[in-house]
Amino acid sequence: MIKLVVTDLDGTFLNNRGLFDTKLFTDVHEQMQKKGIIFAACTGKQCERVEKLFGEHGKGIWILGDSAARIKKDGKVVKEFSIERDLALRALEEIQRFADNMTIIVCASDAAYVHSSIHEDMYEVVKGSYEQVIKIGSFSEIDSPLIKITVYDPKERSSALREYVELTLDGQIYIVDSEARWLDITALHTHKGETVKKLQEMLGVTAEETMSFGDGENDVELMAIAKYSFAVSNACENTKKAASFITKSNQENGVLLTIQKMMDLF
Incomplete structure (x- = not known):
């Protein structure tokens, strides 16, 4: 049944x-x-x-x-299921240290956030998966609980980014590169x-x-x-x-x- x-x-x-x-x-x-x-x-x-x-x-x-x-x-x-805030912000730092030309989407309880400098074509890509999207000057300004971090990379480096973040954060989060261009980070065991x-x-x-x-x-x-x-x-x-x-x-x-x-x- x-x-x-x-x-x-x-x-x-x-x-x-x-x-x-x-x-x-x-x-x-x-x-x-x-x-x-x-x-x-x-x-x-x-x-x-x-x-x-x-x-x-x-x-x-x-x-x-x-x-x-x-x-x-x-x-x-x-x-x-939210990510501990300090851990999420550290993950964001590591992603930006790996490469500064990836599109980062931070999902919170109230909306999805992208940096205000995002290119319009990338913004349209984001809108394909997120209904409520807010542009923000710094992700540290988000007040709501942080639920997920998503990275979109047209250069298809998600596998290399996953390995880098896994190494630097030493198993404190759950991370998966679902496709060559997409990577998701959530709380451990989420x-x-x-x-x-x-x-x-x-x-x-x-x-x-x-x-x-x-x-x-x-x-x-x-x-x-x-x-x-x-x-x-x-x-x-x-x-x-x-x-x-x-x-x-x-x-x-x-x-x-x-x-x-x-x-x-x-």
């Missing part, structure tokens, strides 16, 4: 244009609700950006956003797998009752928390190896069609 479906968004649930089949989702979600199955989006995107993305179709879904550092449902924040476990505990759902979908390096943990774990066919090799099954790509509605077929089996 499946009680919870958790899916990554970019490259998994969303197509290459960052969209999803709203009609198919509405049909599948209605079937899920009738069977008492919960739908959760687990993503690096800001929760508020996900709310806008789903719009009227998002009622009743759980959002594990900001790289699973925040949990929201129907517009209400359920849980947040990642998709752990946050889904917390959601499972809240809902009284086991891994045996969970289905998960993913494509990127930061989705490997999602494969471990569900008996029915699926990597889309366009997924990276590590996620495919960690998954129990391979399904159709994000361009072929792999997630929704798989949910639909799996529901017919139970």
